[in-house]
Amino acid sequence: MPQAHIIQQQAYLAALGIDCHVSRRDLPGAAPSRRHVIQAAVPAAPEPAPTAAEALVPADVGAMLRNPSATPVPPPAAANEKIEPQRALSPPVARFTLCAVFAGHWLWLESLPRAVLGRDQVKLIGAMAQALGAGGTPQVARFDWPPHNNRQLDLGEAAAQAALHSFLERQLDERGCRALIVLGEGALRHLGAARPAGAECVVAPAGSADMLADPGLKRGVWDAIRPLHLAESAR
Numbered sequence: 001m002p003q004a005h006i007i008q009q010q011a012y013l014a015a016l017g018i019d020c021h022v023s024r025r026d027l028p029g030a031a032p033s034r035r036h037v038i039q040a041a042v043p044a045a046p047e048p049a050p051t052a053a054e055a056l057v058p059a060d061v062g063a064m065l066r067n068p069s070a071t072p073v074p075p076p077a078a079a080n081e082k083i084e085p086q087r088a089l090s091p092p093v094a095r096f097t098l099c100a101v102f103a104g105h106w107l108w109l110e111s112l113p114r115a116v117l118g119r120d121q122v123k124l125i126g127a128m129a130q131a132l133g134a135g136g137t138p139q140v141a142r143f144d145w146p147p148h149n150n151r152q153l154d155l156g157e158a159a160a161q162a163a164l165h166s167f168l169e170r171q172l173d174e175r176g177c178r179a180l181i182v183l184g185e186g187a188l189r190h191l192g193a194a195r196p197a198g199a200e201c202v203v204a205p206a207g208s209a210d211m212l213a214d215p216g217l218k219r220g221v222w223d224a225i226r227p228l229h230l231a232e233s234a235r
Contacts, residue, residue, distance in 0.1 A: 093155040096190055098143040098164070100171055101125045104134030105178040106228065107171060107199075110207045111186030115144075121208040125183075132225065133232040143167050161192040168196040179228055183207040183221070202228060 097115040101108040101122065108125050110117075117140060126138045143164060146155045153159075168180060179200040182188050184207030195201040204224040206217040 093146055093151075094157045094160045094190075096145055096160070098187060098190060100141045100143065100168070101138050102141070102171075102175055102177065103138040104129035104132055104136060105176070105232070106132070106134075106181050107168070107175070107177040107179075108181045108183055109168070109187045109191070110183040110209075111190060112142075113186065118209070118212075120212055124208045124211060128221070128225065131222075132229045141171065160190065161194070164190060165192075165194065165196045169198050172196065172199045178231075181225060181228075184210060 097112045099110055099112050099117045101110070101117075103126050106129065108129075110121075110125075122138050122140065126135075129135065129138070145160045145163065147163070171177070172180065177199055179202055180196060182191060182201065182203045184204070186207065188203055202225055204221040206214075206221055211217045211221060
């Protein structure tokens with residue numbers, strides 16, 4: 001058996017904790033034995049215990065405290081792992097419902113927090129139209145935003161105002177309305193600072209639901225729309 005193989009075999013047995021017995025003296029009639037010294041593996045020095053400051057931080061940060069020159073390197077991405085690009089945050093979706101009531105020669109715009117226009121509200125708007133000098137049966141149309149749930153398209157406040165203006169301008173033109181009457185702060189907020197083209201715009205301080213709940217608000221609304229009554233009387 002080769003001598004190098006014997007030395008390697010004894011080293012494996014010593015690492016496994018198996019004692020290797022050799023004769024202390026040469027046996028009679030046997031060839032003289034050649035004994036080799038096998039160096040035992042030196043155990044690794046234990047790592048120092050973490051200090052109180054290092055015990056409060058993660059392991060990788062504690063290693064940097066012990067060795068400031070060591071900079072952690074993130075592990076490489078797998079070959080089949082796809083790195084998705086960072087997506088841009090979409091603007092918040094504005095959700096609201098408005099009703100457009102066509103009574104007389106005017107379009108009455110009001111916000112619907114509960115998406116329902118009561119029968120008493122329609123009667124009140126019709127009575128105000130008669131007080132302005134024009135009758136007729138009120139007709140109601142709704143504007144709901146957003147019109148769909150596709151988040152890939154812009155559904156923010158600016159897009160909602162642009163769509164609302166387009167809706168109002170089309171209705172004013174098709175029905176031949178002489179003015180747009182905005183009832184209440186809710187409808188005015190969704191309408192924005194700009195005004196639809198094609199007709200005069202009058203802002204009333206309260207909506208029909210507010211006037212039904214508090215009849216004292218009717219005076220302020222009448223003061224706001226009274227110029228339309230004077231213009232109608234002059235025709």
